[in-house]
Amino acid sequence: MIRMLLLSLLLVAMPAWAADTLDAKALASLPNAAHPSANLVTSGRLQAKDIAMVAKAGVRHVIDLMVDSETPDFDEAIAVRDAGMQYHNLPISGADDLTRDNAARFDRLINAAGAEATLVHCSSGNRVGALAALRAAWIQGQPVEEALAEGRRWGLKALEPAVRERLSASAAAQKSTPTPVGTMVFPRVKGAGGVYALPAGVDMPAVDAVHRLLIDAATAETTANGTNRHLETAARAVNLYALAKVPPASVKVAIVVHGKATPLVLSDARYRQQFGKPNPDAALIGQLHRAGVEIFVCGQALSHQGHAVADVRDDVRVALSAMTRLVDLQAAGYGLIP
Numbered sequence: 001m002i003r004m005l006l007l008s009l010l011l012v013a014m015p016a017w018a019a020d021t022l023d024a025k026a027l028a029s030l031p032n033a034a035h036p037s038a039n040l041v042t043s044g045r046l047q048a049k050d051i052a053m054v055a056k057a058g059v060r061h062v063i064d065l066m067v068d069s070e071t072p073d074f075d076e077a078i079a080v081r082d083a084g085m086q087y088h089n090l091p092i093s094g095a096d097d098l099t100r101d102n103a104a105r106f107d108r109l110i111n112a113a114g115a116e117a118t119l120v121h122c123s124s125g126n127r128v129g130a131l132a133a134l135r136a137a138w139i140q141g142q143p144v145e146e147a148l149a150e151g152r153r154w155g156l157k158a159l160e161p162a163v164r165e166r167l168s169a170s171a172a173a174q175k176s177t178p179t180p181v182g183t184m185v186f187p188r189v190k191g192a193g194g195v196y197a198l199p200a201g202v203d204m205p206a207v208d209a210v211h212r213l214l215i216d217a218a219t220a221e222t223t224a225n226g227t228n229r230h231l232e233t234a235a236r237a238v239n240l241y242a243l244a245k246v247p248p249a250s251v252k253v254a255i256v257v258h259g260k261a262t263p264l265v266l267s268d269a270r271y272r273q274q275f276g277k278p279n280p281d282a283a284l285i286g287q288l289h290r291a292g293v294e295i296f297v298c299g300q301a302l303s304h305q306g307h308a309v310a311d312v313r314d315d316v317r318v319a320l321s322a323m324t325r326l327v328d329l330q331a332a333g334y335g336l337i338p
Contacts, residue, residue, distance in 0.1 A: 023058050040117075127159065
C-alpha cells in the first residue's frame with residue numbers, strides 16, 4: 001500500500017513532458033496559436049508569463065525565430081531553460097532572411113526535436129509559416145501550392161507573396177536544370193545511393209585492392225525520401241564499388257552512429273514505442289547489412305538517450321563509444337568520409 005502511494009505521488013510530481021505528450025489545448029491562448037501536427041504548436045510572441053504554462057503543457061523544445069531587439073526587456077532563452085525546456089534561436093528579421101540556408105537550418109531544428117513536443121514562434125506566427133512553406137518545397141520537395149498551404153497551417157500570412165515569389169523562381173530554375181546524362185542505377189543496394197555508369201577510360205578503383213571506408217553518422221539529416229543522409233552515403237559507396245566491379249569481399253564499409261542519429265538503430269518495437277511510427281531507416285539498414293556494411297552504435301549515446309543495449313536492432317553492433325570505435329577503425333586503415 002505504501003509502495004503504491006509513493007508511486008502515485010511520484011507520477012503526480014513528474015513534469016508534464018515526461019510522457020512526451022503535448023497538451024495543445026492548454027496553449028490555445030497563445031497569440032495566433034496553430035497545431036500543424038501532433039507534437040507541434042506554433043504561435044506569436046511569448047511573454048514571460050507564458051513560459052510556465054508552455055512547460056506545463058509538455059513542451060520540450062522552444063524554437064524562437066525572433067531577433068533579440070524585438071524583446072529588449074525579456075531574455076527568453078534564460079526563461080525557457082530555467083523552466084526545464086531546450087531553447088533554440090534562428091533569428092529571421094523579415095523577407096530578406098527567407099533563404100535556402102535558413103530553411104535548411106529550420107529543417108534541422110525541427111528534425112532534431114523529433115517526436116518531442118515543440119513550440120515554434122515568432123512575433124505573430126507569420127515567419128514560422130514562411131519557413132515551413134520554404135522547408136516543404138525546398139527540403140521536402142512539395143509543389144508550390146502544396147507548400148504554401150502547409151505554410152498557412154503553420155501561420156503564414158503577410159509574407160505569402162514573398163514566399164510565393166521565391167518558390168516560383170526556384171521552380172522556374174529547376175525547369176532549366178540540365179538533364180542528367182545516363183540512367184541512375186543501383187548495383188547492390190536497391191533504391192538508395194544511386195550512381196551513374198560512365199564510359200570506358202575513366203579512373204576506377206582497383207579491383208585487386210581492399211577498400212575501407214568509414215562513415216561518421218552523428219546527425220539526423222534526412223534525404224528527400226526521408227532516410228538518414230549518412231545511410232544514403234553508405235549505400236552510394238557500396239554501389240560505386242559494385243559499379244567498378246570490385247569484389248564485395250574487398251569493400252569494407254563501416255558506419256558509426258551516435259549523437260542525433262542514435263535512434264535510427266533502435267529495434268522496430270522500441271522505435272514505434274518511442275516515436276509512435278515505424279522506423280523509416282529500417283529497410284535501408286537491413287539492405288546495408290546484407291551488403292556487408294558494418295553498423296556500430298555508440299553505447300554512451302544509447303545510455304544518455306535512455307535506451308538499453310537490448311533496444312538495438314540485431315543487425316547493429318553496440319560499441320563502447322563512438323570515440324573509441326572511430327579511432328580504432330581509422331587505425332585499422334579505414335578512410336573517414338564526412
